[in-house]
Amino acid sequence: MFSGIRVVLFDLDGTLIDSKDDLAKAANLTLADLGLPSLPPAQIHRFIGNGTRVLVQRTLAAARERDGRGDPAALCPEDVDGALAIFRRHYREHCLDQTRLYPGAGRTLAGLRDAGVHRAVVTNKDGELSRTILAGLGVLDLVEVLLGPEDVIHRKPHPEPVFRALDAFGARPSEALLVGDSPVDAETARAAGVPLCAVTYGYGLDNPEALARAGAAAVLDRLDDLLDLLR
Numbered sequence: 001m002f003s004g005i006r007v008v009l010f011d012l013d014g015t016l017i018d019s020k021d022d023l024a025k026a027a028n029l030t031l032a033d034l035g036l037p038s039l040p041p042a043q044i045h046r047f048i049g050n051g052t053r054v055l056v057q058r059t060l061a062a063a064r065e066r067d068g069r070g071d072p073a074a075l076c077p078e079d080v081d082g083a084l085a086i087f088r089r090h091y092r093e094h095c096l097d098q099t100r101l102y103p104g105a106g107r108t109l110a111g112l113r114d115a116g117v118h119r120a121v122v123t124n125k126d127g128e129l130s131r132t133i134l135a136g137l138g139v140l141d142l143v144e145v146l147l148g149p150e151d152v153i154h155r156k157p158h159p160e161p162v163f164r165a166l167d168a169f170g171a172r173p174s175e176a177l178l179v180g181d182s183p184v185d186a187e188t189a190r191a192a193g194v195p196l197c198a199v200t201y202g203y204g205l206d207n208p209e210a211l212a213r214a215g216a217a218a219v220l221d222r223l224d225d226l227l228d229l230l231r
């Protein structure tokens, strides 16, 4: 289906790794430390996609609202900073408790390597933690370039991380695919001029309307279906 593809850019959370339960656990431990009520994990899962600070900010606002502690819009940056520091501590400790590669993820990375296709990860998750998790799951060696939000000026959905990754391989947007699970990835792909392969099992493109809006060139129910599309 695709030809001339030299680089595949992967999103991380919701695409390569199923990290939602550990993220929700760290978020609820943070709320407990702050004396706030916990949230249903499914609610926290919907806050994933724009990076750690946004996840913490949305969690805090939702818990305050649930607790009847006034207007969530009144949340000040210092509150979020404090909660973020607590969250990072908990998440570092629990980031590999339940987090797993999605089915076919390892096979996909190895298959691309064997086919001579470059592999990069472009994520809004903290870069250092992303590396720790991929190493813990045994696939860090299969990823040639990993860009987190601290490695760029503008995170996704800005196209900068995609352009930076393509530069590393001397590749053009037309020679790449972006594989992702969220509207943030869809917007990034559009802005960078790179075709999007949307995974249906992640945290944002899991219903027909969202997928239609994303304008994906291909839809993947399993990551290793990608290998067939590149044959």
Ligand SMILES: O=C(O)COP(=O)(O)O
Pocket: 011, 012, 013, 014, 047, 048, 049, 050, 051, 052, 055, 122, 123, 124, 125, 182
């Ligand atoms: O953790 C997040 O909020 C986003 O991470 P992702 O860009 O890898 O999906």
Ligand SMILES: [Mg+2]
Pocket: 011, 012, 013, 014, 015, 049, 180, 181, 182, 202
């Ligand atoms: Mg994602």
